[in-house]
Amino acid sequence: MFYREAGDYKKTYAEDNQTFPLKLDRYGYYVILAVAFGIVPLVINDYWASAVLIPFLIWSIAALGLNILVGYCGQLSLGTGGFMAVGAYSSYKLMTSFPDLNIFFIVLISGVITAAVGVVFGLPSLRIKGFYLAVATLAAQFFLVWLFNKVEWFYNYSASGQISAPTRTVAGFEVTGATASPEAKYLFCLVLAVLLAWFARNLTRGRIGRSWMAIRDMDIAAEIIGVNPLKTKLMAFAVSSFLIGVSGSLFFAVYLGAVEVGEAFGIQKSFLVLFMIIIGGLGSILGSFIGAAFLVLMPVLLKNIMVGQLGFPIDIAAHFELLIIGFLIMLTLVLEPHGIAQLWRVTKQKLRLWPFPH
Amino acid sequence: MSDAETYVTADGRTIGPPIMEMRDITLKFGGVTAISNISFDIREGEIRAIIGPNGAGKSSMLNVINGFYHPQEGEIWFRGKKRKPMKPYQIAQQGIARTFQNIALFKGMSTLDNIMTGRFTHMKTNIFWQALWKGPAEREEVENREIVEKVIDFLEIQAIRKTPVGALPYGLQKRVELGRALAAQPKLLLLDEPMAGMNVEEKEDMSRFILDVNDEFGTTIALIEHDMGVVMDISDRVVVLDYGKKIGDGTPDEVINNQDVIDAYLGVSHD
Incomplete structure (x- = not known):
């Protein structure tokens, strides 16, 4: 009743192919964009930027990347943390080697470097599938973290073994470094997240996206149609690693400012991103954002309720937080194994007919 | 049956020279010989049936044509050229499409996307245009969508787009799979038991589609089928395999009167 396609006619195939075929969806999306770009930067403060919005955007990019590999192409990967580290260390090396290079390009080049590394670690995917591939990518995770710890060149021989981001600007506004304003950092991440989500959506709805899904659903049939499995899988690894590299670069340069590889990009980060896309919805762009929001915002929300409102001691609240989030994850997966994005799709379907059951 | 280069069938279709020739194909799996020394050809524009009891090597033969199996001996000639050993996706690019005995659709995708995937070899825009979408990528998508919509109309599956x-129910899935193969506009279409598990009505529909594809688009078709009635009705020539050997080859009438074929299907007394 509220949500219907009646009267929303499509006259061309291009219109039929839109990302948001329904007017209501389309306007909703424009409103969200307008709020994100126009209103949020005016009201944002340091707490909201660093606790909620910036991590949400950065993890969304990482989840998008992993979703392309796991959700669209069906190649299970546990190397996300390692690939994020590649993005972070590439941008550190680029920032310190080329001080005049714009941070925007540094982030993108870091993504390209990560894509190249991802392709190398994607090579075993031609031979092995599923859990075995996950174990092979786990090797990437441990190897990359070890590499960035061991080879001092990566952290410019600093005594602490840490890397820290120098101040860089975009159009005169500082986006990295200690003195960067929350608005600038937020907008920088937002522009990249929106741009990359749009690219990811375009890739997944066209020729390349269909070849990924074909490999995921039935690789033999995909091959018979003319899809080169090696090329297609490696392209998925490249695009996925590019996005993950960009998120790693932002995580280091914009969000944390200084990182130590084992702590920031350990195996738990790989699992975190994997949980995001499983909860949000495999094979869904929206799902990547929902999953990131769920796992970034829920702990913040729970902490505020338990410590702020109920007055729990912080350590007790931390334990409860793990319990509750674990429970919520299980609940989501039992109620809707295809993730929250699927729940949203079902809700929309129900809304079309509401209040009638059929 | 004449050996002339081209001839016209009783219903007015033109059958051309051979588009594919299998010459002395032998395929072994370890000690088991799946196909031994088989030769036959598929002429342009004809419907060629491959029949035989279970385990005769019919599906292995299709897999050889497709490039899943590489025969130890023999030559494959396609469109006048000897084919080098190729990967299945390269063979698809040459214009050979197929359907599978047990449906091999992309389960997570819609009917439309499945059939659009069939256009893969005809779509060329690179990853950068794809990412931008507006421009060449969208134009190519729309052009191919028009062809896919023709296939959808042809198979009468508009409602499940x-x-x-x-x-989808089984019969429709089979139809979508045929649509995916047709969308590639193949020069040679291989159908592995297109009517397996169907009721009479669905079989009649599928037979009609196969004949129409052949008639309207002039597509050469090679099919494996167990339903003898269907095979005899729709095919121009039949090749019969048994235990990996060819025991008959010719028009349906010739084959049905062949003593070896009768023995293979009905059994023969050993005394």
Whole structure:
């Protein structure tokens, strides 16, 4: 009743192919964009930027990347943390080697470097599938973290073994470094997240996206149609690693400012991103954002309720937080194994007919 | 049956020279010989049936044509050229499409997307245009969508265009799979038991589609089928395999009167 396609006619195939075929969806999306770009930067403060919005955007990019590999192409990967580290260390090396290079390009080049590394670690995917591939990518995770710890060149021989981001600007506004304003950092991440989500959506709805899904659903049939499995899988690894590299670069340069590889990009980060896309919805762009929001915002929300409102001691609240989030994850997966994005799709379907059951 | 280069069938279709020739194909799996020394050809524009009892090597033969198996001996000639050993996706690019005995659709995708995937070899825009979408990528998508919509109209599956194929009944899934193969506009279409598990009505529909594809688009078709009635009705020539050997080859009438074929199907007394 509220949500219907009646009267929303499509006259061309291009219109039929839109990302948001329904007017209501389309306007909703424009409103969200307008709020994100126009209103949020005016009201944002340091707490909201660093606790909620910036991590949400950065993890969304990482989840998008992993979703392309796991959700669209069906190649299970546990190397996300390692690939994020590649993005972070590439941008550190680029920032310190080329001080005049714009941070925007540094982030993108870091993504390209990560894509190249991802392709190398994607090579075993031609031979092995599923859990075995996950174990092979786990090797990437441990190897990359070890590499960035061991080879001092990566952290410019600093005594602490840490890397820290120098101040860089975009159009005169500082986006990295200690003195960067929350608005600038937020907008920088937002522009990249929106741009990359749009690219990811375009890739997944066209020729390349269909070849990924074909490999995921039935690789033999995909091959018979003319899809080169090696090329297609490696392209998925490249695009996925590019996005993950960009998120790693932002995580280091914009969000944390200084990182130590084992702590920031350990195996738990790989699992975190994997949980995001499983909860949000495999094979869904929206799902990547929902999953990131769920796992970034829920702990913040729970902490505020338990410590702020109920007055729990912080350590007790931390334990409860793990319990509750674990429970919520299980609940989501039992109620809707295809993730929250699927729940949203079902809700929309129900809304079309509401209040009638059929 | 004449050996002339081209001839016209009783119903007015023109059958051309051989588009594919299998010459002395032998395929072994370890000590087991799946196909031994088989030769036959498929002429342009004809419907060629491959029949035989279970385990005769019919599906292995299709897999050889497709490039899943590489025969130890023999030559494959396609469109006048000897074919080098190729990967299945390269063979698809040459214009050979197929369907599978047990449906091999992309379960997570809609009917439309499944058939659009069939256009893969005809789509060329690179990853950068794809990411931008507006411009060449969208134009190419729309051009190919028009061809796909023709296939959808032809197979009368307009109503299930946006339905995920996993939710479709068996007969329709078979039809979508045929659509995916047709969307590639193949020069040679291989059908592996297109009517397996169907009721009479569905078989009649599928036979009609196969004949129409052949008649309207002039597509050369090679099919494996167990239903003898269907095979005898729709095919121009039949090749009969048994235990990996060819025991008959010719028009349906010739084959049905062949003593070896009768023995293979009905059994023969050993005394």
